[in-house]
Amino acid sequence: MQIGIVGLGRMGAGMARRLARRGAQVLCYDQAESARAGVSEERGVQCVENLAALCARMDGARVILLSLPAGATVEETIRELIPLVATDDTLVDAGNSYYRDSMRRALALSQQGLRYIDAGVSGGVHGLEHGYCLMLGGTAKSIEMFEPFARMLAPDVERGWLHCGPSGAGHFAKMIHNGIEYGIMQSLAEGFALLAARPELDIDVARLAETWRHGSVVRSWLLDLCADILTRGEDLSKIAPVVADSGEGRWTALESIELGVPTPVIIAALMNRFSSQGGSDYTRRLLAMMRAGFGGHPVQKAP
Secondary structure, eight states, X not given: OEEEEEOOSHHHHHHHHHHHHTTOEEEEEOSOHHHHHHHTTSTTEEEOSSHHHHHHTXXXXXXXXXXXXXTHHHHHHHHHHGGGSOTTOEEEEOSOOOHHHHHHHHHHHHTTTOEEEEEEEEOGGGHXXXXXXXXXXXXXXXXXXXXXXXXXXXXXXSSXXXXXESTTHHHHHHHHHHHHHHHHHHHHHHHHHHHHXXXXXXOOHHXXXXXXXXXXXXXXXXXXXXXXXHHXXXXXXXXXXXXXXOHHHXXXXXXXXXXXXXXXHHXXXXXXXXXXXXXXXXXXXXXXXXXXXXXXXXXXXXX
């Protein structure tokens, strides 16, 4: 029950700890010494200083999980690992990689006798305590090699993880999952904004959110988070109204267009995130000038 983990950010460190607490021997590597130090006190976790040391200290058929940012970092790490691993070793990409990249990598690695799993992982910082939802893509044999660890990471040994299909299926499922997440978050935020906009009705928004958590058809973990924020009385006026977007939301929108499957809620949520990042500033300024041009309406000057 030995597994290697490369990347000790919030997700990677949490997965390392959860696996170790369930009996796995976990060997870890991260470029940042501080990240390695952050998990080194965990019983069952050992950190090494480079990828060569990680592979050298693993016995038998290796299973190495990558918890890294999608894109160049994953590519570079796999390139570095190839001369260090052996036939029948399994690499698990547990980041949010684009599913077509995962399909390409799986094919290239299979030609060198290596197994590759694309693992969509959901659970965030709460996964350590409550478990991670795993969406896995790859061959049956690859999944068989990783299954003992999937059972440890998941909320339950029988539930919360799934072999979704061939290579690419895991990251495709996670991509759509995140697109759905965009839409749910947007609708919750808009609904609570409407509630807050009618102060004369004296609705205790925090208590209402807590009430909705019990029996309501909109109850969910995201609602739980909203209720917690509102109950704590967070001063939202001090929070910059900027919402980042990840690659999965954009990829989901592109997939919708390519397949001709309408996803207006997801795309609207994505566009709202772009707007919050200043992407619509030019548009709004030009709109203001057009309105001034045809109606003589005053234009507010930027501070």
